[in-house]
Amino acid sequence: MRKDGEKTWISEEGTRINEHTLLELYKVHSEAEISHLESHYKYRNYYTTILSALLTIFVGGMFQFYKEPFALTLPFLLIFIVILSEFGKMTIDRYYKRFLESVTILAKTENALGLDTGIKVDSKPTRILWPYDRQIIPDRWISDRVQSPSGKKYENSQEFISDRMKMGDNRIAHRTFRSFQIVSIILALISILVFLQVYGLFDLCKLFVA
Numbered sequence: 001m002r003k004d005g006e007k008t009w010i011s012e013e014g015t016r017i018n019e020h021t022l023l024e025l026y027k028v029h030s031e032a033e034i035s036h037l038e039s040h041y042k043y044r045n046y047y048t049t050i051l052s053a054l055l056t057i058f059v060g061g062m063f064q065f066y067k068e069p070f071a072l073t074l075p076f077l078l079i080f081i082v083i084l085s086e087f088g089k090m091t092i093d094r095y096y097k098r099f100l101e102s103v104t105i106l107a108k109t110e111n112a113l114g115l116d117t118g119i120k121v122d123s124k125p126t127r128i129l130w131p132y133d134r135q136i137i138p139d140r141w142i143s144d145r146v147q148s149p150s151g152k153k154y155e156n157s158q159e160f161i162s163d164r165m166k167m168g169d170n171r172i173a174h175r176t177f178r179s180f181q182i183v184s185i186i187l188a189l190i191s192i193l194v195f196l197q198v199y200g201l202f203d204l205c206k207l208f209v210a
Helices: 019-065 069-073 075-113 139-146 157-164 168-209
Strands: 008-010 016-018
Touching: 016 019, 019 069, 019 075, 019 168, 069 075, 075 157, 075 168
Parallel strands: none
Antiparallel strands: 008 016
């Protein structure tokens, strides 16, 4: 029930939305934002730990057993690393996108509540913290929401999400997984040269056929 003097907003369908509802929405998505980012970190670390272990097994195996016939199976670990890196990218993208979606919901809620616009103090306190600030939300947060670092203006939240997916922690994580893939390809080429040196082309073909 609406109280006297309470602000309300009306949706396109005519549903009234009051401050309490918006604040509850803000609380839910503040927690979701943190949760999605934590999941992003967790799965990034999870995949990089497994990939590092597989790479270590390959390098150790090649150094010790490169003359043994079963060493020919070791390069399959590199193929698995490349594939697993792709799964890692898809997993972190999913959680980072959810994180950015929560960011946009919080930004819209802050805008509806007027937290990103100029505010006035309704009384005369003896001291105002940072009296020259225009609004509660930091200026950088507001500018980041409306345009990219290159100066491109966002027309909607989807443009913001698409652009930010290629930035920040997600970009670093993608570079990490890409590094695993590049290193794996280089090691695969080196291992082929090693096997050719050890067995020769003819004997190597016979081993694979056998």
